[in-house]
Amino acid sequence: xKWPFLGQLLGVDVTETTECFTVRVQTExxxxxxxxxxxxxxxxxxxxxxxxxxxxxxxxxxxxxxKLELEHYPGMTEKVMRQVIQEAQDxxxxxxxxxxxxxxxxxxxxxIVLVLTSSAHRHAxxxxxxxxxxxxxxxxxFWKKEQTPAGERWVKGRHSDTEAQQRWQAxxxxxxx
Amino acid sequence: MKVRILYxxxxxEQVGLHEETMTVVTITPTVADLMTELTARGAEWAxxxxxxxxxxxxxxxxxxxxxxxxxxxxxxxxxxxxxxx
Numbered sequence: 001x002k003w004p005f006l007g008q009l010l011g012v013d014v015t016e017t018t019e020c021f022t023v024r025v026q027t028e029x030x031x032x033x034x035x036x037x038x039x040x041x042x043x044x045x046x047x048x049x050x051x052x053x054x055x056x057x058x059x060x061x062x063x064x065x066x067k068l069e070l071e072h073y074p075g076m077t078e079k080v081m082r083q084v085i086q087e088a089q090d091x092x093x094x095x096x097x098x099x100x101x102x103x104x105x106x107x108x109x110x111x112i113v114l115v116l117t118s119s120a121h122r123h124a125x126x127x128x129x130x131x132x133x134x135x136x137x138x139x140x141x142f143w144k145k146e147q148t149p150a151g152e153r154w155v156k157g158r159h160s161d162t163e164a165q166q167r168w169q170a171x172x173x174x175x176x177x
Numbered sequence: 178m179k180v181r182i183l184y185x186x187x188x189x190e191q192v193g194l195h196e197e198t199m200t201v202v203t204i205t206p207t208v209a210d211l212m213t214e215l216t217a218r219g220a221e222w223a224x225x226x227x228x229x230x231x232x233x234x235x236x237x238x239x240x241x242x243x244x245x246x247x248x249x250x251x252x253x254x255x256x257x258x259x260x261x262x
Contacts, residue, residue, distance in 0.1 A: 136261060156260070
């Protein structure tokens with residue numbers, strides 16, 4: 001910032017701290033509007049904010065879903081989430097990123113995951129948001145168990161999710177040529 | 178050598194255990210040595226760890242291969258491919 005004292009005069013905290021980059025694992029629901037407001041606070045630099053919300057669907061693999069149970073590896077999950085955010089920061093110029101992932105019992109229609117990213121212009125935040133989601137899907141240590149009328153079943157890892165992650169590596173390779 | 182072992186998701190249900198501390202008998206053991214000792218416990222263990230379903234391993238909360246060496250009091254976790262998001 002050109003005139004840091006200006007921020008102080010206006011009562012705006014313009015210091016960049018790692019608090020702009022946060023991860024949370026929780027059982028409680030989250031509210032997009034509230035998270036969005038907290039995330040941006042008094043940040044006037046961010047001309048662009050991207051958000052993604054993942055929700056529980058009522059159908060999966062031709063079976064109605066009655067309930068979902070999410071478990072995770074406490075410690076490793078947060079570590080991987082922070083690593084993914086760091087990798088996004090290395091690729092794009094971001095002002096902040098917030099990732100919230102829920103665990104425990106969830107019903108169809110409930111929110112599971114939230115990703116918020118902010119940057120000066122739209123491409124950085126949109127791409128970083130997609131990058132973070134694609135890497136969370138294949139690396140963050142969460143597991144879903146579905147309850148269907150036919151009984152309980154553990155959700156299997158999807159090949160399409162691995163491909164979605166690998167497209168970022170393909171982009172790296174094409175950029176190097 | 179003492180190691181802490183964690184099981185998650187489907188694997189946790191298959192072996193009926195979430196967490197344990199075990200003394201590995203093999204000298205300078207790898208993850209594969211630990212798995213050999215675990216599968217010797219019985220059919221559920223062999224089915225869980227030698228299944229055709231893909232197995233993922235973490236040592237001290239970093240993804241690892243069966244060839245990874247274990248260190249005293251390290252944390253080894255076994256699970257299936259992740260399905261969050």
